[in-house]
Each structure stands twice: as C-alpha cells, then as structure tokens.
Amino acid sequence: MTHISGEVTIDAPVEEVFDLVADERNEPRYNPRIVHAEKLGEGPVGRGSRFVAKPKGMGSKGEMTLEVLEYERPHRLHNVVRSSYMEVEGTLTFEETDGGTRLRWDWDMGLVGPMKVMSPVLALIGPRWERRNWVGLKQYVESGRR
Numbered sequence: 001m002t003h004i005s006g007e008v009t010i011d012a013p014v015e016e017v018f019d020l021v022a023d024e025r026n027e028p029r030y031n032p033r034i035v036h037a038e039k040l041g042e043g044p045v046g047r048g049s050r051f052v053a054k055p056k057g058m059g060s061k062g063e064m065t066l067e068v069l070e071y072e073r074p075h076r077l078h079n080v081v082r083s084s085y086m087e088v089e090g091t092l093t094f095e096e097t098d099g100g101t102r103l104r105w106d107w108d109m110g111l112v113g114p115m116k117v118m119s120p121v122l123a124l125i126g127p128r129w130e131r132r133n134w135v136g137l138k139q140y141v142e143s144g145r146r
Contacts, residue, residue, distance in 0.1 A: 024051035
C-alpha cells in the first residue's frame, strides 16, 4: 500500500466545500481525469451512498465504485474506492479557517491484480495526481463556476 496525504486551503465556506466533494457526481467538474460519475440508489448523499465514476481513457475496465463509509457533515468523509486495478481507502477532513476551508486527504492506495507490479510507480506519481485533483477543486470553487 502507498500512503498519500496532503492539504489545500480553499477560499469558500466549509459546508460548501464538503457538500461539493461528498457528492461524487461533482468530480468531473474539477478533475479532468474523471469523465462521468453517477450515484447508485435513491436518497440523499450520506453514509452508505455509492457512486460509479469513469476515468478518462479507461473505458468500462477503469470504472471505479466509491462508497461513503462515514459521513460527518461538514467535517469528515471516510471513503473506499475500488476498481479492477486499484483500491483506495481513507479520509477527507474539512476544517474551517479564516475565510475558507482547509481540506486534508489521507489515503492508503494499492494496485491490485496484474497492475500490482506497477506499485513503485504509484508511490511516485500518486501524490502528484492527488494534489492536482484537489488543486483543481480549489480552482473550480474559487473561479465561481459552481
């Protein structure tokens, strides 16, 4: 497993940032590597919610499922993500700061199946990819496009 953590400060209220991130259907708006995401099942987003996301260029083989294991609005999400090639589990925490939100991520990521041999590469590029994702969120929120 590769451990990835980091943080970014976003100039927006904590509730707004939390709600945007908690609903996986929003990710294609700020992460260019995700082209589509949909919620499985009925009801509001919360503990037990499940989503399917499709990464760019991976087709159905790359399809990922995300499940919300813990949902403590507006401060904490604990998610698990699974696909045919990777498993990710960890938390996102949202802390109110002067005029904004500090978003922290703390993930354990691992490649599975035939991709497992690429684990050393994940350790090198995973932190950069994850940071790019959350900086994309910051830019999206702060640009007023939401």
